[in-house]
Amino acid sequence: MPDESEVIALWIAFKKGDRAAYARLINIFYKVLFNYGTKLCQDILIVEDCIQDLFLELWQRRDYLSDTEYVKFYLLKALRRKIYFEKNIQQKRQQIAIDTDYEVEFIGEFSIEANIIEIETTDQQLRKLNHILTKLTKREREVIYLKFYQEMDYEQIANLMSINYQSARNLIHTAIKAMKNAWQKD
Numbered sequence: 001m002p003d004e005s006e007v008i009a010l011w012i013a014f015k016k017g018d019r020a021a022y023a024r025l026i027n028i029f030y031k032v033l034f035n036y037g038t039k040l041c042q043d044i045l046i047v048e049d050c051i052q053d054l055f056l057e058l059w060q061r062r063d064y065l066s067d068t069e070y071v072k073f074y075l076l077k078a079l080r081r082k083i084y085f086e087k088n089i090q091q092k093r094q095q096i097a098i099d100t101d102y103e104v105e106f107i108g109e110f111s112i113e114a115n116i117i118e119i120e121t122t123d124q125q126l127r128k129l130n131h132i133l134t135k136l137t138k139r140e141r142e143v144i145y146l147k148f149y150q151e152m153d154y155e156q157i158a159n160l161m162s163i164n165y166q167s168a169r170n171l172i173h174t175a176i177k178a179m180k181n182a183w184q185k186d
Contacts, residue, residue: 002028007071015062022062026055029072032150033079039145040083046090050082073156080160132182140175147172 002010007028013021030051037047054075058065068074133141139161146152146160158168 004069008069011068011071015065017062022059029075032072033075036076036150037079037083039142040080041087046086047083050079050086054078054082070156073152073160076150077160128183132179135182136175136178139171140178143168143171144175
């Protein structure tokens with residue numbers, strides 16, 4: 001993944017109509033968006049459609065977009081909104097009552113990345129970690145994913161999840177504490 005300054009330069013060029021910069025942004029962020037989207041929605045076709053719609057709308061509205069230093073955050077938040085909107089439309093089509101808390105359900109298993117695999121030396125420990133992650137609430141799993149897998153800071157997580165800064169910190173603290181306690185019990 002390119003550094004932040006290169007991404008910002010691509011964003012600026014894309015906003016000026018540079019198709020190569022637009023294509024490069026898609027190449028850089030598609031996998032990140034897809035991985036996050038599949039954690040929010042099990043239907044891969046919906047995730048792919050939302051990503052495609054997002055990039056199409058970005059191109060069509062590029063003249064009205066503001067400059068940002070956080071392109072990845074901007075795209076993740078926009079995708080989260082699109083998936084939420086699409087899931088609500090589907091629920092209405094199926095005549096299912098809409099949940100009153102308006103939260104996107106966070107689902108999916110965590111893929112253990114190379115750095116965790118290096119730290120954890122046995123299959124038993126990996127199974128234990130996965131088991132502990134499944135015991136967390138949906139919001140705790142989402143916040144752990146955003147903090148440690150997407151490397152977002154607390155403010156970005158708070159904005160993305162539509163919670164305040166302190167709630168994001170508390171949620172991460174609670175999730176980590178629950179993981180530590182579960183690890184020590186087993």
